[in-house]
Amino acid sequence: MAGRRGWGGSPPNDDEEASRRIVAAAVDLIGRTGAEISIADVAESLGVIRQTVYRYFPSSDALMRAAAFASVDNFLDRLTQHVSGMKDPAEAMTEAVVFTLTEVRRIPHLGILLSSTYSNVHTESLTSEEAQTFGMTMIRRFDVDWHSCGYDDESLHELVEYVLRTMQSFFLSPGNPPRSQEDLRRYLRRWMGTAIIAQVDQPR
Structure with missing residues (x-):
């Protein structure tokens, strides 16, 4: 049930989609704040726990770099x-x-x-x-x-x-x-x- 409440009520279909949505959320946050963001920031924006994001990105730095290349x-x-x-x-x-x-x-x-x-x-x-x-x-x-x-x-x-x-x-x-x-x-x-x-x- 918790998974349904996260991800805006629409959980990803697979790991590839999950990773893509995490990066998209990071890109959006960076664009709005103009600053470095954390795993916790991205998790909160997606409505998931930090461990969910850590499953795909081991550190904030790894996520920031993925967001950079996507942008x-x-x-x-x-x-x-x-x-x-x-x-x-x-x-x-x-x-x-x-x-x-x-x-x-x-x-x-x-x-x-x-x-x-x-x-x-x-x-x-x-x-x-x-x-x-x-x-x-x-x-x-x-x-x-x-x-x-x-x-x-x-x-x-x-x-x-x-x-x-x-x-x-x-x-x-x-x-x-x-x-x-x-x-x-x-x-x-x-x-x-x-x-x-x-x-x-x-x-x-």
Whole structure:
């Protein structure tokens, strides 16, 4: 009977549906609060006990990351549109970083995915398989011909790690006062952009 009272009176049909509904509830809560949420918060919103949520997600951090990945598709679509037509790797990546740093202020899910500022993940998560997958998905949507620019799979993965580390530094310490978009764009183009272009001149 308790199960009927939970889940809004409509229990999930299987574990897959239960997991999906838990993540959806977490996404909704994060979107409404703009902050980190707990297992207890999600359980309360679903009308179930915490142990029910723990069955599918062993920690709040695991649930937060699942919610983050469920929320980034729309961001990636808008980022792709923003950098559409940019074939220069330094220009495209600079614009991607500026766009991401701007959007993370509006979309807490994105910050949860990329920055320990929004969750209790260790900094090692920056180079986790999940973060690398997100980064590779992001840059492969660009109109840049990475192969012609001297990038193979190994160097692309290294570039993703480098850019994630760069964004992490701005998440943790945006500056006082933070740079304007134009100042940030100029800074990234000068330093990060130079490093990205250097790969073009490397022996193939």
